[in-house]
Amino acid sequence: MNNLKRLLRQESVWIPIISIVIGIVIGAIVMLIGGYDPLLAYSSLVQKIFGSVYDVGETLRQIVPLILAGLAVAIAFRGGMFNIGVEGQIVMGSLGALMVGNMIDLPPIIHGIVAIIVGALFGGIWGALVAIFKVKRGLNEVISCIMLNWIALYISHITIKAFMAEAGTSRSQMIHDSASIQIQWLSDLFNGARIHWGFFIVIFILIGYYYYMNRTKWGYELRAVGYNKHAAEYAGMNVSSIAIRTFFISGAIGGLIGTFEVLGVFKYMAIAANTSGTGFDGIAVALLGMNSALGVFLSSTLFGALYYGAQGMSFGADVPPEVIKMVISIIIFFAAAPGAIRMFIKMFKRKSKREEG
Amino acid sequence: MAQPETVLELKGITKRFGEVVANEDISFALKKGEIHALLGENGAGKSTLMNIVFGLYQPTEGSIWVNGQEVLMDTPNRAIDLGIGMVHQHFKLVQPFTVTENIILGMEPKSGLRTDLKSASSKIRQLSEQYGLNVDPSAKIENISVGMQQRVEILKTLYRGADIVILDEPTAVLTPQEITELLAIMKRLASEGKSIIIITHKLKEIMEVADTCTIIRRGRVIDSVVVKDSSPRELAEKMVGREVRFKTDKSAADPKQPILSVKDLKVRGDNGQMAVDGLSFQVRAGEIVGVAGVDGNGQAELIEALTGMRRVEEGEIDLDGVNVVNKTPRVVGQSGMSHIPQDRHKHGLVLDFTVPENAILQTYYKPELTKGGLMDHNAAVSLAEKYVKSFDIRIPGLDVPVRAMSGGNQQKLIIAREIDRRPKVLIAAQPTRGLDVGAIEFVHKELIAERNNGKGVLLVSFELEEIMNVADRIIVLFNGQIVGETYPDQTNDQELGLMMAGRRQGGDSN
Ligand SMILES: Nc1ncnc2c1ncn2[C@@H]1O[C@H](COP(=O)(O)OP(=O)(O)OP(=O)(O)O)[C@@H](O)[C@H]1O
Numbered sequence: 131m132n133n134l135k136r137l138l139r140q141e142s143v144w145i146p147i148i149s150i151v152i153g154i155v156i157g158a159i160v161m162l163i164g165g166y167d168p169l170l171a172y173s174s175l176v177q178k179i180f181g182s183v184y185d186v187g188e189t190l191r192q193i194v195p196l197i198l199a200g201l202a203v204a205i206a207f208r209g210g211m212f213n214i215g216v217e218g219q220i221v222m223g224s225l226g227a228l229m230v231g232n233m234i235d236l237p238p239i240i241h242g243i244v245a246i247i248v249g250a251l252f253g254g255i256w257g258a259l260v261a262i263f264k265v266k267r268g269l270n271e272v273i274s275c276i277m278l279n280w281i282a283l284y285i286s287h288i289t290i291k292a293f294m295a296e297a298g299t300s301r302s303q304m305i306h307d308s309a310s311i312q313i314q315w316l317s318d319l320f321n322g323a324r325i326h327w328g329f330f331i332v333i334f335i336l337i338g339y340y341y342y343m344n345r346t347k348w349g350y351e352l353r354a355v356g357y358n359k360h361a362a363e364y365a366g367m368n369v370s371s372i373a374i375r376t377f378f379i380s381g382a383i384g385g386l387i388g389t390f391e392v393l394g395v396f397k398y399m400a401i402a403a404n405t406s407g408t409g410f411d412g413i414a415v416a417l418l419g420m421n422s423a424l425g426v427f428l429s430s431t432l433f434g435a436l437y438y439g440a441q442g443m444s445f446g447a448d449v450p451p452e453v454i455k456m457v458i459s460i461i462i463f464f465a466a467a468p469g470a471i472r473m474f475i476k477m478f479k480r481k482s483k484r485e486e487g
Numbered sequence: 488m489a490q491p492e493t494v495l496e497l498k499g500i501t502k503r504f505g506e507v508v509a510n511e512d513i514s515f516a517l518k519k520g521e522i523h524a525l526l527g528e529n530g531a532g533k534s535t536l537m538n539i540v541f542g543l544y545q546p547t548e549g550s551i552w553v554n555g556q557e558v559l560m561d562t563p564n565r566a567i568d569l570g571i572g573m574v575h576q577h578f579k580l581v582q583p584f585t586v587t588e589n590i591i592l593g594m595e596p597k598s599g600l601r602t603d604l605k606s607a608s609s610k611i612r613q614l615s616e617q618y619g620l621n622v623d624p625s626a627k628i629e630n631i632s633v634g635m636q637q638r639v640e641i642l643k644t645l646y647r648g649a650d651i652v653i654l655d656e657p658t659a660v661l662t663p664q665e666i667t668e669l670l671a672i673m674k675r676l677a678s679e680g681k682s683i684i685i686i687t688h689k690l691k692e693i694m695e696v697a698d699t700c701t702i703i704r705r706g707r708v709i710d711s712v713v714v715k716d717s718s719p720r721e722l723a724e725k726m727v728g729r730e731v732r733f734k735t736d737k738s739a740a741d742p743k744q745p746i747l748s749v750k751d752l753k754v755r756g757d758n759g760q761m762a763v764d765g766l767s768f769q770v771r772a773g774e775i776v777g778v779a780g781v782d783g784n785g786q787a788e789l790i791e792a793l794t795g796m797r798r799v800e801e802g803e804i805d806l807d808g809v810n811v812v813n814k815t816p817r818v819v820g821q822s823g824m825s826h827i828p829q830d831r832h833k834h835g836l837v838l839d840f841t842v843p844e845n846a847i848l849q850t851y852y853k854p855e856l857t858k859g860g861l862m863d864h865n866a867a868v869s870l871a872e873k874y875v876k877s878f879d880i881r882i883p884g885l886d887v888p889v890r891a892m893s894g895g896n897q898q899k900l901i902i903a904r905e906i907d908r909r910p911k912v913l914i915a916a917q918p919t920r921g922l923d924v925g926a927i928e929f930v931h932k933e934l935i936a937e938r939n940n941g942k943g944v945l946l947v948s949f950e951l952e953e954i955m956n957v958a959d960r961i962i963v964l965f966n967g968q969i970v971g972e973t974y975p976d977q978t979n980d981q982e983l984g985l986m987m988a989g990r991r992q993g994g995d996s997n
């Protein structure tokens with residue numbers, strides 16, 4: 131209880147909360163101007179999320195990749211680097227999982243585990259490449275990330291077409307049933323929502339992220355490098371290898387997103403013209419969640435719920451789902467420009483002080 | 488006779504950070520045309536008080552009066568509007584910009600839509616001449632010296648119309664020559680009617696320029712004295728509340744075998760030139776070798792090369808029988824080298840880490856602190872507590888970022904950590920920069936104790952007084968080379984000064 135009080139006294143905690151409120155309020159105002167009923171819109175949004183067990187399950191399914199994307203971005207942020215290559219790492223993770231799931235025969239359970247490990251590895255290696263280019267050749271990670279995103283996409287196209295093409299469609303063949311990580315009985319319980327083992331693995335990863343960052347020597351090194359590279363060097367840390375390690379982990383988490391989607395949700399990989407965008411959502415999640423495990427969990431829950439609930443909004447109140455995109459953008463805007471909110475807090479504080487005195 | 492008017496008055500200022508009381512019921516008055524020094528131990532609350540005057544912090548209690556009017560100082564912009572300027576210890580300049588661009592940043596004069604650089608730069612030139620600042624408005628910040636950058640900061644406050652200029656430890660980063668020049672500039676400003684508040688730990692400077700000195704101890708004003716009726720001894724005693732010694736007692740050195748041998752060392756600076764150009768010297772166990780010299784003559788590069796942070800082009804570094812040329816900082820450290828870095832914010836500390844996290848910065852990976860990758864938080868905390876206790880470090884709390892510590896206490900934390908590594912050789916670069924007289928005395932004692940324990944100490948300092956007081960042997964660096972070697976009892980400030988200007992020992996000019 132005391133801890134909670136202390137937490138709430140910190141300004142940094144209020145910034146995301148106020149951002150969210152502002153986003154929702156501005157969203158409502160825009161709906162009013164557009165002639166929609168914001169109350170109906172928001173209530174149908176909430177109804178959509180909690181309307182049925184199926185919807186709850188599907189909302190959760192929406193949240194899982196966001197948590198992972200948020201963590202992938204957050205770990206790089208904490209190390210003072212920017213991973214906007216999660217998109218590519220997702221693709222490589224999907225591809226790795228698909229190859230194991232489709233091209234290899236293994237007994238059930240083992241098949242899934244191997245596919246998950248390979249998917250994470252593919253993503254991790256793809257991420258590590260970014261850091262290797264950075265430390266060996268001084269290439270800015272933003273540039274290499276974007277290039278690697280496209281390279282990953284085309285590698286996946288080529289590989290699928292060459293080895294796993296499903297004739298007459300623009301997608302791959304399905305993975306073997308033995309590689310599926312869907313939890314059938316739970317899915318049945320949730321009326322068919324696609325629930326998979328990734329849900330539980332994600333919880334482990336969240337806790338693991340917290341421990342890694344705050345309790346292990348590797349997390350200590352990572353934070354030191356992120357805060358002050360010069361001091362880290364002075365302290366005898368190998369800044370280059372820490373960067374590579376960090377990007378490997380970041381990429382592996384990114385890879386798991388694709389892995390879970392392939393093994394637990396879709397069972398195949400589409401030959402799409404573009405990447406999914408989940409990696410970019412991760413930037414917003416990490417930002418709003420202030421790169422902490424709990425923050426990422428909360429903010430991805432919010433975004434996932436909003437995304438999923440937006441469908442209900444257009445259904446129930448005829449509001450275009452783009453409004454929710456706008457609300458999310460406003461939240462991100464204020465979370466990223468905390469100066470505006472700080473001013474707000476300061477004004478508020480001064481006022482309440484005057485009233486006291 | 489008309490009394491000079493009071494331009495700034497603080498009444499009953501109290502500032503609390505959570506449970507920490509940084510300022511308590513402080514009253515303070517600044518007169519027009521006065522140079523007013525603030526003196527106090529590390530962590531006494533000087534910077535906090537000035538940050539309140541400049542609108543960076545809000546006082547918990549008390550009021551601020553400018554020219555007889557009570558004001559609400561809620562932002563630095565308000566302070567600037569009221570004619571108050573502040574030069575922080577860490578400059579806030581944009582390196583690739585010119586002097587003019589930096590000065591007008593944020594308040595660019597416009598003619599139509601375009602920025603009117605011409606009129607700005609002529610105004611800057613005129614101000615610079617008026618106060619004898621000697622600043623070239625078109626020079627780029629990255630190309631001018633630290634002392635010059637500081638003058639740009641002063642000029643910036645003047646350009647914005649400051650009548651009250653606050654300088655927070657301005658001389659800590661300057662060479663003796665630059666200090667003399669700064670003091671002259673301050674007098675000039677005061678004679679033109681500007682009022683100046685200067686924070687400094689150097690009593691000599693206070694005696695030289697200040698009219699009044701206000702002494703703060705643990706957040707409270709102890710006294711405000713007229714400087715010309717006082718003495719350094721009185722000031723120091725008021726400040727620490729006990730008698731202080733100015734000269735460190737030390738027994739004669741008893742040097743043993745060489746423990747650090749440097750031979751024909753060549754190291755490049757950032758610009759690619761040889762910054763260390765064929766240095767050879769030795770430090771013996773049980774000896775403090777002082778490296779004297781004007782900043783920028785290869786000291787930084789020498790230290791970085793010795794500690795593994797910069798590539799050695801040629802030469803040998805032998806640390807008690809181990810060749811440490813081009814080894815990583817970790818390996819060099821493990822071979823027995825400790826390093827108190829010159830720039831504590833850049834290298835010495837991670838400012839966003841807590842006290843325990845900084846206490847373990849060099850040793851976090853050792854089995855006492857980490858087992859199987861998991862760090863032992865309690866061990867780090869007890870280490871930090873040990874340092875805090877044995878070095879009298881004043882902190883607002885263990886689990887706050889060291890950013891919230893006063894500058895001098897940050898330095899003490901680094902020194903405690905580096906000495907605790909039980910090195911064979913301790914490299915101390917400007918170890919007392921920003922420390923109060925009491926703390927300086929303490930650090931000097933520690934360095935001498937290390938030497939008495941048979942360690943080799945390499946003391947790099949730009950302050951002759953420190954070198955003369957503490958070193959057993961002195962080498963003088965100029966242009967990356969050693970131009971002289973002497974002993975404190977066989978030389979004097981004049982001779983050292985000449986050598987530091989490049990005159991080789993024995994008289995032949997270089
Ligand atoms: N933001 C902050 N949060 C918490 N405590 C703070 C903060 N800023 C300063 N303090 C505390 O207030 C006290 C006064 O600090 P201040 O920086 O004013 O000292 P100072 O007199 O300038 O010392 P120095 O000579 O070492 O620079 C210290 O105990 C410091 O730790």
Ligand SMILES: [Mg+2]
Pocket residue numbers: 533534535893894
């Ligand atoms: Mg200070």
